[in-house]
Amino acid sequence: MKGRGEEEEEEEEEEECPGVLPPTPRNSTLSPYTDDTYSDLSPGTDSEAAAEEAAINHELGLSEDHFSKPEESILNMTKENVENNIEKCKALILQCEESTSRRRALVHKLIQLRLRLQEMHDTAEIASTGVLVKMGHHLQPQKPPLTRASKQYCDKCAHIIWGVIHISYVCSLCDYRCHGRCVEDTIRRCASTRVTEDPMYILRICPEVGLASQNYKCAECKRIITNKSAWSEPRRCDYTGLYYCPACHWGSRVVLPARVLHNWDFEERGVSRQAKQFLALMRNKPVLDLEKLNLHLFKFVEELITVKKLREDILLMKRYLGTCRAAQETRMLRQLEERQHFVENSHMYSLQDLVDAESGVLVTYLQKVHQTFSEHIKTSCLVCQGKGYICEICDVSDIIFPFDGGVVVCDGCSTVLHHLCYTNRGSKCPRCVRQEARRRQETTGDRVGVGRR
Numbered sequence: 048m049k050g051r052g053e054e055e056e057e058e059e060e061e062e063e064c065p066g067v068l069p070p071t072p073r074n075s076t077l078s079p080y081t082d083d084t085y086s087d088l089s090p091g092t093d094s095e096a097a098a099e100e101a102a103i104n105h106e107l108g109l110s111e112d113h114f115s116k117p118e119e120s121i122l123n124m125t126k127e128n129v130e131n132n133i134e135k136c137k138a139l140i141l142q143c144e145e146s147t148s149r150r151r152a153l154v155h156k157l158i159q160l161r162l163r164l165q166e167m168h169d170t171a172e173i174a175s176t177g178v179l180v181k182m183g184h185h186l187q188p189q190k191p192p193l194t195r196a197s198k199q200y201c202d203k204c205a206h207i208i209w210g211v212i213h214i215s216y217v218c219s220l221c222d223y224r225c226h227g228r229c230v231e232d233t234i235r236r237c238a239s240t241r242v243t244e245d246p247m248y249i250l251r252i253c254p255e256v257g258l259a260s261q262n263y264k265c266a267e268c269k270r271i272i273t274n275k276s277a278w279s280e281p282r283r284c285d286y287t288g289l290y291y292c293p294a295c296h297w298g299s300r301v302v303l304p305a306r307v308l309h310n311w312d313f314e315e316r317g318v319s320r321q322a323k324q325f326l327a328l329m330r331n332k333p334v335l336d337l338e339k340l341n342l343h344l345f346k347f348v349e350e351l352i353t354v355k356k357l358r359e360d361i362l363l364m365k366r367y368l369g370t371c372r373a374a375q376e377t378r379m380l381r382q383l384e385e386r387q388h389f390v391e392n393s394h395m396y397s398l399q400d401l402v403d404a405e406s407g408v409l410v411t412y413l414q415k416v417h418q419t420f421s422e423h424i425k426t427s428c429l430v431c432q433g434k435g436y437i438c439e440i441c442d443v444s445d446i447i448f449p450f451d452g453g454v455v456v457c458d459g460c461s462t463v464l465h466h467l468c469y470t471n472r473g474s475k476c477p478r479c480v481r482q483e484a485r486r487r488q489e490t491t492g493d494r495v496g497v498g499r500r
């Protein structure tokens with residue numbers, strides 16, 4: 048039995064191996080498995096299967112040399128040829144004894160041929176239809192790759208998609224990918240529809256309910272899942288806490304929002320395909336109000352304390368830049384374009400923000416923005432400089448700004464004072480004290496006036 052943790056790490060551009068394909072002979076290019084990992088799933092011995100395949104290819108006139116790719120010769124066949132071979136193959140299967148390796152190889156060949164025929168039909172159809180809409184997906188026909196690009200698997204049947212042979216589609220919204228022949232059977236709703244309807248995460252850590260309460264069925268496709276076979280092993284999704292079959296859960300690993308939020312834990316864990324597509328679309332959405340969800344983070348995570356201060360400063364600077372023509376002409380605020388929410392508030396975070404906060408990328412990014420903005424306001428722009436403050440307590444002529452270090456902004460009148468001056472004055476703002484005194488004078492003055500009349 049293969050656990051999730053044992054799954055092979057593929058090269059970066061390759062997608063995870065779903066691990067549910069029917070066994071194929073070793074020399075067949077249809078097998079996505081590395082030999083040693085999955086050879087125990089193949090029926091009979093490899094050499095036996097290879098020999099059978101070679102014999103069958105020879106009988107059908109597909110390929111003399113069993114080291115070449117039989118699929119390519121299938122690819123070059125005319126429709127008539129494929130149909131003839133299907134009939135031949137069927138006849139051979141009937142003559143064959145049951146449960147022999149020859150029969151299995153023949154059935155496999157028959158499947159390949161039938162698929163090819165189906166693809167030929169699909170090609171004709173695509174020519175007229177183009178984009179297909181199914182379960183909210185916008186499925187665009189995929190062009191065959193020019194080079195031997197990364198392996199891709201079908202989100203519906205989990206079998207490999209051979210760009211050269213198969214017609215396939217990819218959803219322009221969520222990256223769901225499937226064979227042309229699998230479009231009709233698609234049951235997964237496009238992740239983008241969920242993101243539009245309810246852009247919020249499950250924020251309980253892996254809320255598992257147990258296999259029994261799922262009736263031992265895959266949470267998505269409802270196939271029976273048991274530990275009896277590797278092809279139907281239940282795989283837990285760390286995001287939903289539910290169990291999935293290997294076709295719906297490929298062992299993709301991602302950072303989980305609930306674990307980050309509650310444990311500041313950025314370890315990637317296994318999730319279903321469905322969850323992976325949803326989480327990918329949500330990754331940059333600023334939907335996490337950290338202070339409401341877990342205020343403790345700001346006490347323990349130093350990076351977050353820095354990020355929070357920088358974001359608050361940047362919001363204060365925005366007031367200057369927003370009313371400065373020079374700043375608008377040079378489109379200074381566009382520096383925050385990739386994180387639009389930083390211009391709007393200082394408390395909402397996307398999961399990507401938190402990942403970047405942890406790695407230090409976010410602090411560096413914000414410090415750079417902070418420096419550019421502050422340089423404009425304090426040094427290079429006379430208009431902005433003119434909107435600075437002079438501390439009313441010490442009256443030293445250096446100009447201070449609300450985003451400077453060591454200053455306080457008065458809650459009452461928004462004036463800016465040196466922090467030290469402010470505390471020395473018993474934490475009282477002189478301007479507010481003055482205003483308060485004037486008000487008191489006016490009201491007593493009024494009363495005196497009334498008395499005289």
Ligand SMILES: [Zn+2]
Binds near residue numbers: 236237
């Ligand atoms: Zn989609």
Ligand SMILES: [Zn+2]
Binds near residue numbers: 203226229
């Ligand atoms: Zn498929």
Ligand SMILES: [Zn+2]
Binds near residue numbers: 267268269270294295
């Ligand atoms: Zn499933």
Ligand SMILES: [Zn+2]
Binds near residue numbers: 368373428432
């Ligand atoms: Zn300015």
Ligand SMILES: [Zn+2]
Binds near residue numbers: 438439441464465468
């Ligand atoms: Zn002062």
Ligand SMILES: [Zn+2]
Binds near residue numbers: 458462477478
């Ligand atoms: Zn004040």
